Amino acid sequence: DGGITQSPKYLFRKEGQNVTLSCEQNLNHDAMYWYRQDPGQGLRLIYYSQIVNDFQKGDIAEGYSVSREKKESFPLTVTSAQKNPTAFYLCASSMGRGTGPQHFGDGTRLSIL
Amino acid sequence: QKEVEQDPGPLSVPEGAIVSLNCTYSNSAFQYFMWYRQYSRKGPELLMYTYSSGNKEDGRFTAQVDKSSKYISLFIRDSQPSDSATYLCAMSLDNYGQNFVFGPGTRLSVLP
Numbered sequence: 001d002g003g004i005t006q007s008p009k010y011l012f013r014k015e016g017q018n019v020t021l022s023c024e025q026n027l028n029h030d031a032m033y034w035y036r037q038d039p040g041q042g043l044r045l046i047y048y049s050q051i052v053n054d055f056q057k058g059d060i061a062e063g064y065s066v067s068r069e070k071k072e073s074f075p076l077t078v079t080s081a082q083k084n085p086t087a088f089y090l091c092a093s094s095m096g097r098g099t100g101p102q103h104f105g106d107g108t109r110l111s112i113l
Numbered sequence: 114q115k116e117v118e119q120d121p122g123p124l125s126v127p128e129g130a131i132v133s134l135n136c137t138y139s140n141s142a143f144q145y146f147m148w149y150r151q152y153s154r155k156g157p158e159l160l161m162y163t164y165s166s167g168n169k170e171d172g173r174f175t176a177q178v179d180k181s182s183k184y185i186s187l188f189i190r191d192s193q194p195s196d197s198a199t200y201l202c203a204m205s206l207d208n209y210g211q212n213f214v215f216g217p218g219t220r221l222s223v224l225p
Contacts, residue, residue: 040121040217042217045213090156101159104158106155
């Protein structure tokens with residue numbers, strides 16, 4: 001079955017530590033996205049990538065970094081510069097260089113130890 | 114004023130009821146409208162995707178867009194306990210994913 005796989009499901013970060021969230025898709029979609037979901041707020045875009053080896057900042061990119069070395073993979077690193085990282089992180093993808101509705105993975109919940 | 118607003122709920126209804134979920138928005142240029150269903154600790158799942166005004170039906174679900182009022186609705190007929198979830202609306206002016214704006218979601222509980 002085609003889909004988006006996010007791992008791990010739960011992640012804990014210590015102060016000063018960088019952590020990386022994995023996102024893999026086998027839908028052959030060109031575009032991939034990272035969102036942050038906080039209670040009572042809409043999804044907020046962190047980074048997006050329309051093609052391999054290219055990515056753009058979203059609305060809340062500070063304290064995060066990404067890479068897009070393969071079409072299938074779009075890992076997100078939450079750096080120590082992100083002072084409020086506790087949230088539910090969602091990865092999504094869409095066809096055609098980023099047009100059309102997005103399909104989501106099942107998320108990673110990041111908490112601070 | 115937020116760009117997209119939804120009643121946060123929770124909205125509780127008895128099984129079999131007709132449910133109406135609503136979003137209002139401020140940007141009259143939005144043309145693409147989506148509804149997602151999100152179960153607890155899961156990612157959003159696309160339910161409906163519409164362009165411009167009018168109605169779209171898919172099984173027990175009907176999406177309605179009223180661009181003149183800047184208002185969209187999702188109707189669920191014969192609601193089931195399995196419909197209990199958070200429903201997110203999303204919209205965009207140009208259909209590019211990086212420009213989608215999501216509402217905060219309405220939590221629905223369908224009681225058996």
